[in-house]
Amino acid sequence: MRHFLVLLCVAGPALQAQTPAAPTTASKATAAPGTGAVALPNADPFPSTYRAAPARAVLITNATILTAAGPQIDRGFVVLRDGKIVSVGSGAPPAAGDAEVIDANGRYVTPGLIDTHSHLGVYAAPGGEALSDGNEATAPTTARVWAEHSVWPQDPQFPRVLAGGVTTIQVLPGSANLIGGRSVVLKVVPSVSVQGMKFPGAKYGLKMACGENPKRVYASRGPSTRMGNVAGYRAAWIGAEAYRRRWDKWLADRQGDPPQRDLELETMAEVLRSNILVHNHCYRADEMLQMVDIAKEFGYRIRSFHHGVEAYKLADVMARDSISGSLWSDWGGFKMEALDGIRANLALVHNAGARAIVHSDDPSGAQRLNQDAAKARAAGAVIGINVPDATLIQWVTLNAAWALDLHDRIGSLEAGKNADVVLWNTNPFSVYARADRVWIDGSLRYDRTDPKQLWRTDFELGFVPAPSTVSGGRR
Amino acid sequence: MRAMQIAAAAVLTVALSASLNAQASVAITGATIYPVSGPKISNATIVFTNGVITAVGSNVAIPADARRIDGTGKWITPGLIATATSLGVVEVGAVGDTRDGRARGKDNIAASFRVWEGFNPRSVSLPVARQDGGITTVGVMPSGGMVSGLGAAYDLMEGASAASMVRKAPVAMVATLDNAAAAGAGSRAEALARLRTLLSDAREFNLARLRYDAGNMRELSAGRADLDAMQLVLKRTIPLVISADRASEILNAITIGREFGVRVVINGGAEAWSVASELALAKVPVLTGAMNNIPESFGALGQRQENLALLRAAGVEVAIVGNGAGGEDGFNVRNLRYEAGNAVAFGMSWDDALRSITLAPAEILGLSDRVGSLAIGKVANVVVWSGDPFEYASQAEHVFVAGTDTKILTRQAQLTQRYRQLPVKY
Numbered sequence: 045m046r047h048f049l050v051l052l053c054v055a056g057p058a059l060q061a062q063t064p065a066a067p068t069t070a071s072k073a074t075a076a077p078g079t080g081a082v083a084l085p086n087a088d089p090f091p092s093t094y095r096a097a098p099a100r101a102v103l104i105t106n107a108t109i110l111t112a113a114g115p116q117i118d119r120g121f122v123v124l125r126d127g128k129i130v131s132v133g134s135g136a137p138p139a140a141g142d143a144e145v146i147d148a149n150g151r152y153v154t155p156g157l158i159d160t161h162s163h164l165g166v167y168a169a170p171g172g173e174a175l176s177d178g179n180e181a182t183a184p185t186t187a188r189v190w191a192e193h194s195v196w197p198q199d200p201q202f203p204r205v206l207a208g209g210v211t212t213i214q215v216l217p218g219s220a221n222l223i224g225g226r227s228v229v230l231k232v233v234p235s236v237s238v239q240g241m242k243f244p245g246a247k248y249g250l251k252m253a254c255g256e257n258p259k260r261v262y263a264s265r266g267p268s269t270r271m272g273n274v275a276g277y278r279a280a281w282i283g284a285e286a287y288r289r290r291w292d293k294w295l296a297d298r299q300g301d302p303p304q305r306d307l308e309l310e311t312m313a314e315v316l317r318s319n320i321l322v323h324n325h326c327y328r329a330d331e332m333l334q335m336v337d338i339a340k341e342f343g344y345r346i347r348s349f350h351h352g353v354e355a356y357k358l359a360d361v362m363a364r365d366s367i368s369g370s371l372w373s374d375w376g377g378f379k380m381e382a383l384d385g386i387r388a389n390l391a392l393v394h395n396a397g398a399r400a401i402v403h404s405d406d407p408s409g410a411q412r413l414n415q416d417a418a419k420a421r422a423a424g425a426v427i428g429i430n431v432p433d434a435t436l437i438q439w440v441t442l443n444a445a446w447a448l449d450l451h452d453r454i455g456s457l458e459a460g461k462n463a464d465v466v467l468w469n470t471n472p473f474s475v476y477a478r479a480d481r482v483w484i485d486g487s488l489r490y491d492r493t494d495p496k497q498l499w500r501t502d503f504e505l506g507f508v509p510a511p512s513t514v515s516g517g518r519r
Numbered sequence: 520m521r522a523m524q525i526a527a528a529a530v531l532t533v534a535l536s537a538s539l540n541a542q543a544s545v546a547i548t549g550a551t552i553y554p555v556s557g558p559k560i561s562n563a564t565i566v567f568t569n570g571v572i573t574a575v576g577s578n579v580a581i582p583a584d585a586r587r588i589d590g591t592g593k594w595i596t597p598g599l600i601a602t603a604t605s606l607g608v609v610e611v612g613a614v615g616d617t618r619d620g621r622a623r624g625k626d627n628i629a630a631s632f633r634v635w636e637g638f639n640p641r642s643v644s645l646p647v648a649r650q651d652g653g654i655t656t657v658g659v660m661p662s663g664g665m666v667s668g669l670g671a672a673y674d675l676m677e678g679a680s681a682a683s684m685v686r687k688a689p690v691a692m693v694a695t696l697d698n699a700a701a702a703g704a705g706s707r708a709e710a711l712a713r714l715r716t717l718l719s720d721a722r723e724f725n726l727a728r729l730r731y732d733a734g735n736m737r738e739l740s741a742g743r744a745d746l747d748a749m750q751l752v753l754k755r756t757i758p759l760v761i762s763a764d765r766a767s768e769i770l771n772a773i774t775i776g777r778e779f780g781v782r783v784v785i786n787g788g789a790e791a792w793s794v795a796s797e798l799a800l801a802k803v804p805v806l807t808g809a810m811n812n813i814p815e816s817f818g819a820l821g822q823r824q825e826n827l828a829l830l831r832a833a834g835v836e837v838a839i840v841g842n843g844a845g846g847e848d849g850f851n852v853r854n855l856r857y858e859a860g861n862a863v864a865f866g867m868s869w870d871d872a873l874r875s876i877t878l879a880p881a882e883i884l885g886l887s888d889r890v891g892s893l894a895i896g897k898v899a900n901v902v903v904w905s906g907d908p909f910e911y912a913s914q915a916e917h918v919f920v921a922g923t924d925t926k927i928l929t930r931q932a933q934l935t936q937r938y939r940q941l942p943v944k945y
Contacts, residue, residue: 170814171816357938360942378846378849380613386931387651387935388935392938396941406844408811409844411812412810421912422912425912427936475860476864504814508821
């Protein structure tokens with residue numbers, strides 16, 4: 045417990061909370077049965093049980109490599125061993141030793157793709173009320189809920205997204221609420237439990253939402269207007285700040301009983317301590333600029349604006365304040381706040397110096413993040429913004445890793461990073477591209493040429509016909 | 520006879536006014552041309568005059584006054600055809616005032632609903648489909664209920680009236696078997712029974728119009744206008760486009776077609792691949808996409824991206840209708856060409872994929888005498904691409920609609936220009 049105390053005491057007043065404190069989630073959360081509850085907050089009560097599957101080392105040779113951390117490498121090699129990337133380079137590959145050797149024969153190798161905006165598991169297929177677990181639409185602020193408690197690991201969408209080369213996803217609550225709850229970062233792997241999918245050590249996110257959705261859902265009880273939305277965020281943060289002070293004081297002097305825990309405020313206080321990252325669903329530029337001010341008022345940072353169909357109108361501010369944009373290539377038009385969607389959005393955000401990220405918010409789009417990136421790049425080329433493959437790959441890997449604060453572990457092919465790797469049949473930014481193999485932590489999780497080894501969720505057994513082996517018809 | 524006259528009158532085919540803004544003659548030279556109705560031609564020229572194609576080939580005469588476009592390195596295809604869209608009848612999905620795609624009908628039947636009478640030629644999505652997507656003809660289909668109504672086909676001319684844009688109306692009657700609740704039924708079988716009753720009543724009505732009008736007939740399952748509109752289906756003037764996903768729904772649709780001798784087209788068809796031979800035998804075409812493999816309902820458990828390839832291999836006529844994400848029937852109809860590319864990635868031949876977004880939909884909608892291929896006498900709906908039209912890196916450099924090189928800056932392009940440099944100057 046001493047260790048835990050020290051961690052929490054590091055956090056200063058909210059307005060100085062920009063310096064990230066050490067995550068409080070590292071501490072033990074469970075007490076021995078019969079000894080009573082652990083009263084301290086944020087102690088990782090649902091710890092990850094994920095373990096990388098043991099795997100033989102892999103040497104990929106003759107590959108075209110987009111590392112996401114440097115220029116394109118032609119005829120290069122990648123070595124994966126013990127779950128990590130050992131080396132990446134060009135020229136003569138190192139001795140294979142006991143490694144499986146894969147001659148890529150010019151095929152492309154990239155980092156595993158990362159989707160910062162997923163609802164897999166919380167809006168599982170085959171859909172319907174029974175599997176609709178993404179919005180706790182019972183109150184405008186529900187920071188108390190955690191998306192992981194809705195995730196169904198047998199959602200048949202997981203293996204399909206893996207086959208699209210996606211190795212890490214952030215599952216978020218929906219956007220019905222001003223403050224929707226905690227997200228969870230998952231590895232796209234089969235597991236009985238969500239704990240078995242959780243990315244060890246990943247920070248939580250907090251889902252916030254602007255605009256039409258909350259005011260529509262709560263029209264009868266409020267908020268029913270955008271000004272009502274803003275009042276709702278501010279009131280919630282005022283409560284969170286008071287809670288944070290109360291707890292930090294108690295943790296410092298340990299006088300009397302600890303304050304009563306409050307799941308809602310606990311999550312928000314962790315945002316104020318920079319231990320939870322804010323992911324803000326917001327479409328319109330004017331609203332995003334208001335959210336920037338609210339973040340300043342309460343001393344937190346916005347890690348990523350999600351959807352942001354008007355991000356191109358404030359790309360300069362996003363660059364200045366290090367706010368990434370988790371964006372679609374071309375969705376828009378479906379509601380008033382999405383009216384100004386343009387295909388050049390990602391390119392303009394990138395061009396302004398902010399981090400451009402292709403996100404999906406969709407189980408179908410998540411399978412083609414690479415294609416969406418290619419589409420968005422083409423729109424940039426039309427207006428003179430040219431993005432080479434070696435940079436474009438960051439939109440679906442390293443920039444997304446940054447949004448999750450995991451860029452030191454995933455998102456690029458560099459020695460020491462997790463061996464999340466995709467081997468593509470051709471340039472991943474071609475419409476004809478398909479992932480041939482996908483590794484997570486060095487373990488082969490998908491092999492297109494081996495349908496017998498394909499991950500099939502429990503739900504699929506008997507219900508969903510086994511996949512075809514029909515090959516591509518590319519001429 | 521009277522019914523025949525009514526049916527014939529309802530089929531309104533507007534011949535495009537040849538002089539409408541079309542440049543006199545255009546010749547695009549040195550390109551690779553994909554006529555679709557025949558094999559590709561390298562280093563070829565296409566000529567069109569007053570909106571009609573006058574020559575396609577590698578050795579053709581070019582009129583002296585023709586505007587010449589160097590097509591070296593370019594790919595030329597017919598204008599693409601999006602078979603089933605809500606373009607022009609839904610602008611902003613969440614705004615009721617802009618939704619004109621569905622009728623209230625009576626007992627979930629709206630057979631006489633002419634969706635084109637609510638068509639807005641000023642919709643900002645139309646130029647996007649054309650300039651970004653190379654789409655020159657769209658089917659505009661109603662939705663909702665059991666029988667949604669009549670759809671029409673439009674050419675995406677620039678700044679034209681709805682009347683001059685109509686390629687053909689009606690082109691289809693739209694119905695559903697994949698949503699019993701929407702059909703006002705409690706089960707799939709009841710939905711089928713309701714459709715069967717309607718067709719049967721419509722036939723009976725037509726045989727006894729005098730008796731019906733004299734009020735000397737039992738109560739029928741639909742009103743007069745709807746029963747009358749159904750004659751277009753019974754006379755095989757237009758197809759009955761039936762939404763059906765589960766294999767059993769598709770087989771039911773085939774059965775209905777056989778029972779009444781009507782032309783059935785399957786829309787959606789998630790599990791169509793599993794009954795491909797039955798579809799081929801019944802000559803029932805399928806409208807489906809290549810970007811959905813999610814068992815998203817118990818009616819679509821077998822959904823897979825190889826659907827188009829497997830259907831084509833079995834000899835089924837297919838037209839590609841986007842089934843991926845992001846509003847592929849409206850705002851993002853422009854993505855049709857990428858859907859074709861994905862069909863290729865999942866087993867379809869490239870030529871078949873191109874056919875499935877040009878000539879195949881033209882045939883299904885009854886437009887192939889004028890659009891869907893590049894041949895002498897066809898309307899000059901022609902797209903010049905910078906490269907493979909299915910690839911993301913390729914752009915539609917010229918989109919000719921009835922011979923006119925369309926130029927309008929889309930609303931999206933205007934926004935892009937405005938915000939190209941920040942801070943914005945209004």
